[in-house]
Amino acid sequence: MEKTYIITLIPGDGTGPEITETVKKVLAATGVRINWDTVIAGETALQKLGTPLPDNVIESIRKNKIALKGPLTTPIGTGFRSVNVALRQILNLYACLRPCKSYKGVKSRYQDLDLVLVRENTEDLYAGIEFAPESNEAKEIVKMSKGKAREGSAISIKPISKIGSEQIVRFAFEYAVKHKRKKVTAVAKANIMKITDGLFYDTAREVAKKYPSIEYEEKLVDNMCMQLVQKPELYDVLVLPNLYGDILSDLCAGLIGGLGIAPGANFGEDMALFEAVHGSAPKYTGMNKVNPTALLLSSKLMLDYIGETEKASRLEKALSAVIAEGRRVTYDLGGKSTTADMGDAIIERLG
Numbered sequence: 001m002e003k004t005y006i007i008t009l010i011p012g013d014g015t016g017p018e019i020t021e022t023v024k025k026v027l028a029a030t031g032v033r034i035n036w037d038t039v040i041a042g043e044t045a046l047q048k049l050g051t052p053l054p055d056n057v058i059e060s061i062r063k064n065k066i067a068l069k070g071p072l073t074t075p076i077g078t079g080f081r082s083v084n085v086a087l088r089q090i091l092n093l094y095a096c097l098r099p100c101k102s103y104k105g106v107k108s109r110y111q112d113l114d115l116v117l118v119r120e121n122t123e124d125l126y127a128g129i130e131f132a133p134e135s136n137e138a139k140e141i142v143k144m145s146k147g148k149a150r151e152g153s154a155i156s157i158k159p160i161s162k163i164g165s166e167q168i169v170r171f172a173f174e175y176a177v178k179h180k181r182k183k184v185t186a187v188a189k190a191n192i193m194k195i196t197d198g199l200f201y202d203t204a205r206e207v208a209k210k211y212p213s214i215e216y217e218e219k220l221v222d223n224m225c226m227q228l229v230q231k232p233e234l235y236d237v238l239v240l241p242n243l244y245g246d247i248l249s250d251l252c253a254g255l256i257g258g259l260g261i262a263p264g265a266n267f268g269e270d271m272a273l274f275e276a277v278h279g280s281a282p283k284y285t286g287m288n289k290v291n292p293t294a295l296l297l298s299s300k301l302m303l304d305y306i307g308e309t310e311k312a313s314r315l316e317k318a319l320s321a322v323i324a325e326g327r328r329v330t331y332d333l334g335g336k337s338t339t340a341d342m343g344d345a346i347i348e349r350l351g
C-alpha cells in the first residue's frame with residue numbers, strides 16, 4: 001500500500017492561498033498521498049487569531065517534521081517581526097537551499113544555468129538584535145565605538161558564529177558531493193567586516209579541506225554580483241551568510257527568468273520547510289494570476305526529501321513541458337493563463 005504522509009500546510013498571505021490550492025491539486029495528481037495539516041500564520045493569523053505566529057504552527061511543524069508554506073506578508077518598519085525569519089530561527093532551520101535552474105521557454109538573457117545558492121538562515125543581521133537610538137544599549141555601543149558610530153545612531157548587531165558557519169558550509173559541501181557538483185564558492189565581505197565575515201571565510205576554508213574532490217574558492221559579495229551578471233555559468237554552488245544570501249537569491253532568480261520560477265527549501269537537523277523565494281505579491285491577491293511554478297518546484301524538492309524521487313521527477317518533467325510549450329502559462333512567462341489553469345495543464349501532462 002502507498003504510504004500516506006502528514007505534512008503541515010501554511011497557505012500564506014496575499015496570493016499564497018491561490019498558489020497553494022493549485023499546488024495541492026498538482027501534488028495529488030502525482031499520486032503521492034498527503035494528509036495536509038493546515039494551519040494559518042502571518043497577516044491572515046494576525047487578523048483571525050490576533051497573533052502572526054500561533055503556537056499550533058510551531059507544534060504542527062515540530063510534530064510532522066515537514067511543511068509546505070505559501071508566502072507570508074511582513075509589514076515594513078513596524079514592530080511586527082517577520083514570521084518567515086521567526087519560523088527559521090525557532091525551528092533552527094539553519095540551511096536555506098535555493099536552486100536556480102533555467103527552463104526552456106522562459107525568457108531570459110541566460111540559458112542553461114544550473115546554480116545552487118545555500119544561505120545561512122538563522123544568524124547575521126537577521127538575528128533581530130536591534131536597538132533604537134534612545135535605548136541604553138545603543139548609547140553604550142556608540143560610546144564603545146570610540147567615535148566610529150555617531151551619537152543618536154540606531155544599532156543593528158551582526159552575529160556570525162563558528163558553529164553556524166561550519167554547519168552551513170558543511171551543508172553546501174555535502175550537497176555538492178550528493179549532487180555531483182564541482183565547485184563551492186564562499187561569498188562574504190571580509191575585506192570590510194574582517195572579524196565577522198573573516199570568521200565565516202576562516203571556517204569555510206577549514207571545512208573545505210575535508211572535501212578535496214570539490215573545488216573551493218572565495219568571492220567578495222560585490223564582485224560576486226557582477227560576476228553573476230556577466231558570467232554566471234562559471235559558478236556552481238554558492239554559500240553565503242544570511243543577508244548576502246537573501247539578496248543574491250533574488251539576483252539569481254532574475255538570471256533564470258524571475259521570482260515566479262525560483263524555488264526554495266529550509267532544512268534543520270530533522271525537519272524541513274519548503275517555500276518559494278518570492279513573497280505574497282499582494283497587488284495580485286485574489287486575481288488568480290501569479291505563477292505557481294516556484295512553489296511547485298519547492299514541492300518537487302519536498303518530494304525528493306521524503307524519498308518520492310520518481311514522482312518528483314515526473315512533476316518536474318510535466319511542469320517543464322508546460323513551460324516549454326508556452327500555451328498555458330501565467331503572465332510572467334508571456335501567457336494569459338490563470339494560476340489554476342496552469343496547474344490544470346500540468347495535471348493533464350502528468351497523465
Ligand code: NAD
Nearest residue numbers: 071072073074075084259260277278279280281290291332
Ligand atoms: P514579492 O516577491 O511578493 O513580489 C514582487 C513582485 O514579483 C510582484 O509584484 C510580482 O511582480 C513578482 N512576483 C512575485 N511572485 C510571483 C509569482 N509567483 N508569479 C509571478 N510574479 C511574481 O515581493 P514584495 O512585494 O517585496 O513582498 C511582498 C510581501 O511578501 C512583503 O510583505 C514581504 O515581506 C513578503 N515576503 C515573504 C516571503 C516569504 O514568505 N518567504 C519572501 C519574500 C517577501
